[in-house]
Amino acid sequence: MRLTVDRHSGMPMYRQLAAQLRESIVSGALAEGYRLPPERELATRLEVNRTTVLQAYQQLKDEGFIASKVGKGTFVLPAAPAVSVAPGTTAASIPPASVDAIGTTALPASPASPRAADPVADVGSASGEPPIIRPPWSILFSDYSNRFTYHDIAAADRAQRSGSGGRGGGTGPHPIDFATGSPNPADIPDDLLRAVSLEAFSSHEFDGQPESPIEGFDELRDLLAKHMRDRGVGCDARNVMVLSGSEQGIDLIVRAFVNPGDCVLVEQSTFFPALQTFRSADARIIGVPVDGHGMRTDLLEGYCARFHPKLIYTIPTFHNPTGTTMPIERRRTLVDVARRYQCLIVEDDAYGDLWYGQGPRPIPLAGMENTGYVMYLSTFSKTVTSGLRTGWVVADPHVIARLAALRRMVDQHTSTSSQRICLELLKEGRIAGHVASLAAAYRTRRDVILDALERYMPHDMRWTRPQGGYYIWATLPGGVRALDLLGRCRARGVTFMPGGVFDVDESDDAHIRLNMVRPDAADLERGIQVIGESLNAM
Known part of the structure; x- marks a missing residue:
C-alpha cells in the first residue's frame, strides 16, 4: 500500500490521506477485512503528526469504510449485504455492516466485493433473482458537494448526543447539553408567539397580496431598517433583504462574490457551517489568529497584503465559538484595512441583540462604514426560536439586487x-421587551457557570467571560485532548462541542465550547462539576 502526502497542497494532509485510502477501498485495492497500519506506525512512515492519521481514520469511520476493534486494529468494513426490502421497511431497520464480521489479521490483497458506491453492488442469488444495481454515488456526486467535509457534521452530531442517555449522570431522559447551538426550549416565548400569530393571521393587511416580493414585505424591511438604525447602522428598506435564516445570506453572498480559488479570511476558530459554505465554493480559507478580544487585527494588513482576500468573514460581537467581542479600536482597524485592500466584510451578528448590559454596547461594523464594504447578517432564531427560520441582510442596494436575482434559483422568498x-x-417594540428579559436571564446563567468553573476546574484551565450571546470558550490544561474529555463526559450525561469542529485547520484539540443557555438553569452547576471531575481524573 503506497501512500503519500503533499505538504504544499491546499488540501489538509489528513484529507489527502483519507482520499487515497477511500479510493483504494472503493477500487478493491484494499480488500474487505484488510487491517490498516496502526496510527503511530503510519504517521512515522509518512513523517506526519499522529493526529493527521487519526483524523483521516475518523473521517473514513464516519463514512462507513473502516472500523476499529479494541485490541485488534483498524479494518476495512465489508459492504452492507443486499437485502430484499419489504414495503414499509425503513432504512433504519436495515442493519449496517459490523466490525465483528472482520478478521483479526491482515489479509492478502484479493478481489474485493463491490461496495455500495460501485455500480454493481450484489449479484443475484441461486434462486435466479436479478442483480441489484445501485447508482455509482462516488462518481455522480458533484465536486461542489464532495468539497463538503461531512465528518465535521458527524462530529458535531456525536458531540450533541449523550453517551449514557441520562441527565447529569444517568437519571432522566436528557443529557446536560452544553453542545447544541440553540436556546433552551423553555426560553421560547410561546405566549408571545401565540398572540402575535393570531394577530398576524387575523389581519387583513395582506389581503390581495398573497406572495411576498423576493426581498421581503416592504413593511417588514422598513421595521428591520429601523431596528438597525437603533443599533447605530444607517440604512433604509432599500438596504435590507429578508432571508430564510442568516445562513442563507452566507450562501448567497458566496454565490455572488466567491470564485474557485478566491481567498476568504476568517477567525481561526469560527462558525463551522460558514466554513462548509466556503469550502463548497472551493475558496481558499485562511484563518487569522485570535485572542481574548477576537481577531488579531494588528496582523490583518499582513494577511491582506499576502493573500489579497475577496472576503473577510467575521463574528465581531459575542463570537461563536469563543464568546469574545472585538473592541472598538480593532473594529476601526478592520474596516480601514478592508477599504484599503478593497475586500468586502461579511459581519455575522446572530447574537448582537443579546447584550448583557455591562460596559458600552458594541457598535456593528456596518455602523462604522457607509461606503458599502460591510454586508451585515442577523437572525431571529437566536432571540425568539430556532424554528423561526427568518433573518436579514443589510448591504448596498447593488448587493441586495444581485442577491435577490440569485435567490430566484433557491426559494423565491422567505415564508x-x-x-x-x-x-x-417588531411592531410597538414587542420583541425588544422579550430580548431584554432573555439577556438578563442569560447573564444570570453566565454568572452561575463562571462561578462553577472557578470552583470545579483545574487551576491551569482558562476560559472567556462573555458580555453577551451564548458561549464560553475554555482552554484545556496541557496534555488533555478535547475528544478524550468529551468521551468521559458523555458517559456521564454531559455534552459540549470540541474545538476542532470550529477550527479552520480542523486540528484544535485544546479547546471546548460551552453553550451557557441551552441546559436547564438547575443543571448548570452539576454539568460543570461533571466536566471538572472528568478533567481531574485524566
Whole structure:
C-alpha cells in the first residue's frame, strides 16, 4: 500500500490521506477485512503528526469504510449485504455492516466485493433473482458537494448526543447539553408567539397580496431598517433583504462574490457551517489568529497584503465559538484595512441583540462604514426560536439586487407566514421587551457557570467571560485532548462541542465550547462539576 502526502497542497494532509485510502477501498485495492497500519506506525512512515492519521481514520469511520476493534486494529468494513426490502421497511431497520464480521489479521490483497458506491453492488442469488444495481454515488456526486467535509457534521452530531442517555449522570431522559447551538426550549416565548400569530393571521393587511416580493414585505424591511438604525447602522428598506435564516445570506453572498480559488479570511476558530459554505465554493480559507478580544487585527494588513482576500468573514460581537467581542479600536482597524485592500466584510451578528448590559454596547461594523464594504447578517432564531427560520441582510442596494436575482434559483422568498409573525414581533417594540428579559436571564446563567468553573476546574484551565450571546470558550490544561474529555463526559450525561469542529485547520484539540443557555438553569452547576471531575481524573 503506497501512500503519500503533499505538504504544499491546499488540501489538509489528513484529507489527502483519507482520499487515497477511500479510493483504494472503493477500487478493491484494499480488500474487505484488510487491517490498516496502526496510527503511530503510519504517521512515522509518512513523517506526519499522529493526529493527521487519526483524523483521516475518523473521517473514513464516519463514512462507513473502516472500523476499529479494541485490541485488534483498524479494518476495512465489508459492504452492507443486499437485502430484499419489504414495503414499509425503513432504512433504519436495515442493519449496517459490523466490525465483528472482520478478521483479526491482515489479509492478502484479493478481489474485493463491490461496495455500495460501485455500480454493481450484489449479484443475484441461486434462486435466479436479478442483480441489484445501485447508482455509482462516488462518481455522480458533484465536486461542489464532495468539497463538503461531512465528518465535521458527524462530529458535531456525536458531540450533541449523550453517551449514557441520562441527565447529569444517568437519571432522566436528557443529557446536560452544553453542545447544541440553540436556546433552551423553555426560553421560547410561546405566549408571545401565540398572540402575535393570531394577530398576524387575523389581519387583513395582506389581503390581495398573497406572495411576498423576493426581498421581503416592504413593511417588514422598513421595521428591520429601523431596528438597525437603533443599533447605530444607517440604512433604509432599500438596504435590507429578508432571508430564510442568516445562513442563507452566507450562501448567497458566496454565490455572488466567491470564485474557485478566491481567498476568504476568517477567525481561526469560527462558525463551522460558514466554513462548509466556503469550502463548497472551493475558496481558499485562511484563518487569522485570535485572542481574548477576537481577531488579531494588528496582523490583518499582513494577511491582506499576502493573500489579497475577496472576503473577510467575521463574528465581531459575542463570537461563536469563543464568546469574545472585538473592541472598538480593532473594529476601526478592520474596516480601514478592508477599504484599503478593497475586500468586502461579511459581519455575522446572530447574537448582537443579546447584550448583557455591562460596559458600552458594541457598535456593528456596518455602523462604522457607509461606503458599502460591510454586508451585515442577523437572525431571529437566536432571540425568539430556532424554528423561526427568518433573518436579514443589510448591504448596498447593488448587493441586495444581485442577491435577490440569485435567490430566484433557491426559494423565491422567505415564508409569508414567518414574515407576518416577525412583523408583529417588531411592531410597538414587542420583541425588544422579550430580548431584554432573555439577556438578563442569560447573564444570570453566565454568572452561575463562571462561578462553577472557578470552583470545579483545574487551576491551569482558562476560559472567556462573555458580555453577551451564548458561549464560553475554555482552554484545556496541557496534555488533555478535547475528544478524550468529551468521551468521559458523555458517559456521564454531559455534552459540549470540541474545538476542532470550529477550527479552520480542523486540528484544535485544546479547546471546548460551552453553550451557557441551552441546559436547564438547575443543571448548570452539576454539568460543570461533571466536566471538572472528568478533567481531574485524566
